[in-house]
Amino acid sequence: MNYPLLSEYIEAIKSAEDNFEKLSYLRPILGNDGLPVMTGGNFAQVFKMKDVRNGKLYAIKCFTKEQEGRTEAYHQIADALKDVDSPYFASIRFLEKELFVDTEQTSETEFSVLLMDWVEGKTLDKYLRENLNDKYALEMLAYRFSQLAQWLIPQPFAHGDLKPDNILVREDGTLVLVDYDGMYVPAMKGQKARELGSSDFRHPLRTENDFDEHIDDFPLMVILLSLKAVSVNPFLLEEYGAKDRLLFSSNDYYNITKVSHLHINRT
Structure with a gap:
């Protein structure tokens, strides 16, 4: 059509x-x-x-x-x-x-x-980069995302395309997910995924057949690890980050030794 x-x-x-x-x-x-x-x-x-x-x-x-x-x-x-x-x-x-x-x-x-x-807010990536010099804001962002993750993981549904552009930070710092095109809900059990989401936030072995309430687990951990690391050392985002992603790319998931030298405690 x-x-x-x-x-x-x-x-x-x-x-x-x-x-x-x-x-x-x-x-x-x-x-x-x-x-x-x-x-x-x-x-x-x-x-x-x-x-x-x-x-x-x-x-x-x-x-x-x-x-x-x-x-x-x-x-x-x-x-x-x-x-x-x-x-x-x-x-x-x-x-x-x-x-x-x-x-x-x-x-x-x-x-x-x-x-x-209508949700008024900034994308997680934009908010993160605007607050790289504010340690408290970075720590609170990581904490609030950890709360989101703890709430979402046990739910019977999944967002399906978790990435910074689909996570908005409201003026008060709270988070909201947007863009539900790739969502999984229980009524879809047995169906194939309509989309797989961004490769930089997707498990490297995921296919269209992997479509259930657990498809958010990997991107939640990737994003949370990135936010926590940046809250400890903001320089990491400039060194390892890029447009439309945080610290890790799809290539990193196939070559995990490449990121094993990431120095979180560097000042």
Whole structure:
């Protein structure tokens, strides 16, 4: 299936009151350039919206690429998360044929969207780099992530794509996970993974057949080890880190001796 261009989605969102079926009470938040505030990913574009009835902020996710099984998966994910009372996850609602888009890319004119609470925060990577000179902030980040990990590991579901870009740090320092495209929930037992996540945070032996509540265990430990090490020695991030990852890369998992000389106590 083809999807609208970003420019076509923008035009549809700018006239949200006319183009949404059930969410006509939402209006886009505009930036200084007059365009809707938005962020992009591999499969979708996310727009910042406001409920004109009460001022509450939401995120509308509009899909730009096909992903097999998306509709069924998001219904299952939304159903699994509706009773989860945790600050680590935002509420979501999947609406089929919700947004009318005047597009030349396909004969379809109505497209599904994902409605989410808007989470204001910085990505974990950005927050980490902005606070490299603040030892307390680094220690608290590692501690808060350890609390997240302890909560998530025993859950019957998994995020599926844990990486710094999908972990936001709110202004008060609390953490929240975003982007649930690769989630596993119990209703998916026996299915294959729809995506495998970033290779720098994925177990090197994981395949699409490894899809259960334990797929977050490895990235949780990798991220926590990195955060703890950086809190002890911030120079490690500059020496071993890179864009879109922390201290370890996928190559390190195949050559573990390469990282055995990492000097955490160096000053």
